[in-house]
Amino acid sequence: MIIDLQKFIAAEQPFWDELAQVMTRQEQDPYRRMSFDEIRRLHYLYQRASADLAKIDTYSAERTMHRYLESLVGRAYSFIYGAQQEPVRFAPWQWFWSTFPAAFRRRWRAFALSLAVMLAGGVFGGAAIIIDPEAKAVLMPFEHLQMDPAERVAKEESGANEKRLDDGKTTFSAFLMTHNTRVSILVLALGMTWGIGTVLLLFTNGVMLGAVVADYLRAGQSAFLAGWLLPHGAVEIPSILMAGQAGLLLAGALIGGGAAKPMGERLRAVVPDVVTLISGVALMLVWAGLVEAFFSQYHEPTIPYAAKIAFGCVELILLVLFLRYSGRREIGLAVGKHIFGRWRRRP
Amino acid sequence: MKAGAATAARTHMRTIRTPEGVSFSLPLAGPVSRCLAWLLDALCLVAFAKAVQVVVALTGLISQDLSRAITMLLYFLFYLGYTMALEWYWNGQTIGKRLFGLRVMDVRGLRLRPSQIVIRNLLRAVDSLPAFYLLGGVVCLVSRYAQRLGDLAANTIVVQSAKVAAPRIDAVLAENRYNSLRAHPHLAARLRQLVAPIEADTALQALIRRDNLDPAARVDLFAGMARHFKGKVAYPEEVLAGISDEQYVRNVVDLLFRR
Numbered sequence: 286m287i288i289d290l291q292k293f294i295a296a297e298q299p300f301w302d303e304l305a306q307v308m309t310r311q312e313q314d315p316y317r318r319m320s321f322d323e324i325r326r327l328h329y330l331y332q333r334a335s336a337d338l339a340k341i342d343t344y345s346a347e348r349t350m351h352r353y354l355e356s357l358v359g360r361a362y363s364f365i366y367g368a369q370q371e372p373v374r375f376a377p378w379q380w381f382w383s384t385f386p387a388a389f390r391r392r393w394r395a396f397a398l399s400l401a402v403m404l405a406g407g408v409f410g411g412a413a414i415i416i417d418p419e420a421k422a423v424l425m426p427f428e429h430l431q432m433d434p435a436e437r438v439a440k441e442e443s444g445a446n447e448k449r450l451d452d453g454k455t456t457f458s459a460f461l462m463t464h465n466t467r468v469s470i471l472v473l474a475l476g477m478t479w480g481i482g483t484v485l486l487l488f489t490n491g492v493m494l495g496a497v498v499a500d501y502l503r504a505g506q507s508a509f510l511a512g513w514l515l516p517h518g519a520v521e522i523p524s525i526l527m528a529g530q531a532g533l534l535l536a537g538a539l540i541g542g543g544a545a546k547p548m549g550e551r552l553r554a555v556v557p558d559v560v561t562l563i564s565g566v567a568l569m570l571v572w573a574g575l576v577e578a579f580f581s582q583y584h585e586p587t588i589p590y591a592a593k594i595a596f597g598c599v600e601l602i603l604l605v606l607f608l609r610y611s612g613r614r615e616i617g618l619a620v621g622k623h624i625f626g627r628w629r630r631r632p
Numbered sequence: 633m634k635a636g637a638a639t640a641a642r643t644h645m646r647t648i649r650t651p652e653g654v655s656f657s658l659p660l661a662g663p664v665s666r667c668l669a670w671l672l673d674a675l676c677l678v679a680f681a682k683a684v685q686v687v688v689a690l691t692g693l694i695s696q697d698l699s700r701a702i703t704m705l706l707y708f709l710f711y712l713g714y715t716m717a718l719e720w721y722w723n724g725q726t727i728g729k730r731l732f733g734l735r736v737m738d739v740r741g742l743r744l745r746p747s748q749i750v751i752r753n754l755l756r757a758v759d760s761l762p763a764f765y766l767l768g769g770v771v772c773l774v775s776r777y778a779q780r781l782g783d784l785a786a787n788t789i790v791v792q793s794a795k796v797a798a799p800r801i802d803a804v805l806a807e808n809r810y811n812s813l814r815a816h817p818h819l820a821a822r823l824r825q826l827v828a829p830i831e832a833d834t835a836l837q838a839l840i841r842r843d844n845l846d847p848a849a850r851v852d853l854f855a856g857m858a859r860h861f862k863g864k865v866a867y868p869e870e871v872l873a874g875i876s877d878e879q880y881v882r883n884v885v886d887l888l889f890r891r
Contacts, residue, residue, distance in 0.1 A: 290889040291805045312723055335654040342655075348833055349840075355656040359741060362650050367742030375746075452697055459701035463708040467757075474758035477781045482758070535785060549739065549787050556786060560747040563754065 294350070297337050301357060304330040308360045331361040380561075381568075383612030388561040389527065390608070392534055399529030402484050403522075406491020411499035413492070424496040434504035441509070441584045458578030465521065465570045469528035473535070473563050480536025487529045494522070512590035515597025517577035523604060524569040531562040576600075646777055646789055648741040658741065658791040660778045661734045663769050666790055669728035670765070676727050677714060681707050712753070719749045725793075735793035739777065748786040755782030805886055812871050813883045820887050823865045832888045835861075835881050842878070854878040 307327055311317060319327065338354040389396065413420055421431060429437065440446070468486075475482025501510040538551040546554075580593070645657040684706050692699035718726040724736035724744055736752070738744055759768025759780045768780035777789045813820060835857055842850060858877035861884045872880065 292890070332652060335650065335652040338654050338656065339652075348837065358650070358654060359648070359656045359658065362648070362656070363737070363741055363743050366650075367738065453700075455695075455697045455701040456704065459704040463704060466708070470754050471757045474755045474781075477755060477758050477785060539785075552785055553787050556751050557745075557747045560750045560754075564750075 290350070293337075293340070297333075300330055300333050301337075301354070304334055304357055304361060308357075308364060311364055312360075327361070328365065331358070331365055334358050334361065381565075385561055385565040386608050386611040387613075388558040389530075389565070392530060392555075392558055392562070395533040395537065396526060396530040398533055399483075399487055399526045402487040402529065403491035403494075403526060406488035407495030407498070408491075409488075410492035410495030410497075412495075414496040414499045415503065418500075421496070421500065425493055425500070430497060430500075434501045434506045434509075438506050438509045438584075441513075442586070444587065446582065454578050457582075458574045460574075461577050462571050462574035465524070465574065466567050469525060469563065469566045469570065472525065472528040473531045473559065476532030476535030477539065478536075479540055480533055483529055483532035483536060487525070490525060508590045508594075509584065511597070512584065512588075512593035513581060516581045516593050516600070517573045519597045519601040520569050520576070520604060521573035524566045524573060527562050527566050527569075531559045531566070534559050534562075644778075646739070646741075646791070656741075658737065658789070661790040661792050662778065663772045665732050665734060665792070666772070667765070667769070669726070669732040669734050672728035672731060673715065673726050677711060680710050680714075684710070715753045716749050719744070719753070720746060724749075729790075733792055734790050736783075736788050737791050739779075739783075739787045739789050744788065748788055752782035752786035752788050755780075755785055758782075805890060811883045811886050812875065813867065813887050815871065816867065819865050819867055823861070823884065824888060826864045827861070827884075827888055831860075832885065835885050836889065839878075839882060839885060850878070854881050857881045 304327075307323075307330065311319070334354060334357050338351075338358050341351055341354060410424055413424055425431070432440075472483055472486050475486060498510065498514075501507065534555045535552070538555045539548065541548065541551060544551055580588070580596070584590070644660050644662075646660055647655050647657045649655045684703055688699050688703045688706065691702060715726050719736055722730065725734070729735060736744060736749070738748065756765075756768075759765055759771070759782050761767045765780070768782070771784070772778050772780045775784065777783075779789060783789060813823075838853060838857065845853065854877040858880045861881065862872075875883070
């Protein structure tokens with residue numbers, strides 16, 4: 286049976302208008318905090334609009350009103366059931382020192398897998414260049430890597446490249462930051478190909494790296510190699526591995542591996558960590574870009590290799606300590622207890 | 633909280649069942665409207681790139697190297713951040729989506745979280761492969777809720793969000809001061825019983841939009857409708873005497889939607 290639509294609208298319209306006003310106000314300012322009375326009123330208005338929609342569903346088929354009420358109930362539903370206890374406010378300090386390393390530690394297995402794939406690529410690339418040195422053009426398709434290592438070291442140490450870079454260091458740095466971030470995003474995004482694309486990219490990067498390392502070691506240029514790669518590689522290579530970690534996390538959620546949860550739920554569970562990891566990667570690549578453009582490209586006699594190697598080692602140690610310990614509650618508590626204990630013992 | 637799924641097959645609507653037992657549907661956006669919105673956003677990016685070039689060129693007076701680096705970084709940041717920032721501040725809309733009446737929403741109808749916005753935009757890197765969003769477009773065509781890979785990972789959907797105005801049916805019903813069909817309550821009851829809701833709504837929509845119709849088309853439309861309703865319940869001749877077809881339909885609608 287059809288209800289008296291005109292009377293129904295006349296009676297309910299003020300409540301719908303009020304609900305629409307509340308929703309517009311909240312949508313315009315998501316950080317606005319509602320008082321308890323406002324929340325109770327919103328809940329009442331939402332339930333009333335829901336009941337009206339149910340009535341319309343049952344008794345009438347007036348399309349405009351149906352769509353209007355659906356849209357109103359949908360907006361209120363999204364607000365009420367999607368509400369969080371605290372509004373989302375980004376705290377960069379806490380995010381960097383706590384959230385980011387914690388996400389890395391929580392998902393360390395994916396990182397281990399990423400590292401294993403790249404190492405496998407490295408071993409393959411290294412073995413290939415030793416067995417077949419002619420394969421250099423295929424394994425390392427970059428002009429500056431094609432020449433003989435000893436020849437390149439001599440050229441670099443003559444300072445010719447340093448002079449060339451003098452007018453373009455900032456641009457080179459910006460290029461490295463943007464290019465490496467793009468590659469990292471691609472490594473992550475290819476996780477949606479069930480991880481196949483991510484694994485392939487990690488493996489090919491490993492092949493190139495392994496081939497370069499083997500080529501320079503074979504030519505007896507280990508000091509140049511370490512001095513050239515370590516300062517930026519100590520941060521850049523872990524960044525790519527972490528992008529792989531994020532991609533493999535996506536792939537794991539997509540595949541499921543016998544998990545009882547549906548795919549949507551599995552993805553919902555990993556996405557916050559994936560976003561945290563790739564954001565951390567972007568930050569690390571900014572640092573790596575600066576170091577590569579302003580430091581790594583300078584060789585002896587401008588900067589001694591020992592200094593460059595020491596710099597890279599310190600970076601790597603700090604990164605490991607940061608990822609391993611930063612933001613751990615028990616360490617914070619132990620440090621606090623230690624300081625507090627000393628303060629208490631003072632006469 | 634329970635968000636019920638819609639039908640099993642691929643559908644153009646996402647139906648959500650609330651804990652109050654009420655269902656509401658979100659009309660999903662198709663690949664064409666999404667593509668047009670994206671083209672508009674791409675134009676905004678190009679316009680921004682040009683503007684940045686002009687502004688940053690001024691720093692070239694100090695250093696060409698710095699000028700090139702700033703241009704490169706700003707463009708990259710804007711390229712990545714444009715959709716993310718707008719979708720967060722405009723509740724799932726960018727300039728393109730706003731103009732084409734589209735909105736990104738959580739697949740369960742809830743509010744978008746920042747991580748969802750970031751991941752759906754980062755995954756454009758794979759959706760745009762091999763070129764022109766071909767992979768994303770194909771996935772969008774075959775997926776249940778018209779989602780590209782980024783949407784699948786982020787659990788988001790893109791819906792049509794054209795603003796729906798409150799219904800105004802007063803104009804149709806308030807004008808009907810005298811309704812001769814009400815003089816026969818038993819026939820009115822029979823008519824209410826026999827007319828399906830969809831038929832009643834069609835008649836109401838025709839009356840709401842009457843001014844948009846050509847006079848000839850209007851006469852034809854209401855003649856057909858009057859014939860249809862007369863076939864359901866036969867009112868005495870004297871009740872219908874002197875009433876135009878349109879007025880007859882108006883009386884029927886009045887009878888159906890008002891007690």
